[in-house]
Amino acid sequence: MNAVAGRAEKDTGRPVIARAHGTFSSFVVLASLGTGAAAAAAWPLAVPFLGVAVLSVTAGTAMLARLPPPQVAHADHTPLATSSPPGRLGVLPLLPLGALGALAFASENAHQSWSAVFAQDELHAGAGLTTVAPAVFAGTVAITRFATGQLKATHAQTIILAGSLAAAGGSLIIAAAPTLLVATLGLVTAGAGTAVLFPGLLGIMSRNVEESYRGRATSVITTVSYLGFLLGPVYVGLWADATGLRGAMTAVAALAGALFLLTSPLLRLSGSTGKGTCRARTSDIESR
Structure with missing residues (x-):
């Protein structure tokens, strides 16, 4: 899906990646509130899962029906920018981008997965209010992604740096929050910060890779990045076990x-300046 979004963004010049991830976050809001409502109504746990299954099949079918035919690869594989050093695999410059994405996703999913638990255990919010916490976070992420989608690629590094600072500040506010209202302000700040991180990194790569290798290049970055998405909640759990949930939010x-x-040095290592230039050769990615 990330590869399809990147292809559409490059073909149309419109911010498809940010909007796609904003739509994802919008549905997290609906899922959080819907699951809370189902729990309050004492519906069976299978009901929310069944609803998600129906929506997923519907969305997947619609996307497949609208996909244009695949483009034919060109015979010549021109380097995107400066060629990689001899003997260096083309996937290696993409790994630093994936590592940055992993840090971004770890922070994002840490809040998404643990904010309700924090609201209940640390702030003693009621069952109805706990589901509001992940909904507020995801809603902020969605709004930010829709609002910042038009920003130019030349500002990508600055946006990522600003986003990481906001994410850190929001997490610290949550860690020290005495009330649910203060914690909500922290979630809004952290959500706005994390929202711009992965779409920005993916956009840097996507705008500068040949269409025939977009899927492979995207898979390298997203595979590494989603490891952070998977491990973020585990990271919080380990720290919570050792220091409590407030200590985990500090972590x-x-x-x-x-x-x-790490953003500036890893972007340089990947051959990217934050302006959408990347040294990964499409011919090297093909051989990989």
């Missing part, structure tokens, strides 16, 4: 801080 802030410190 989440450290993830965003690491992202801020």
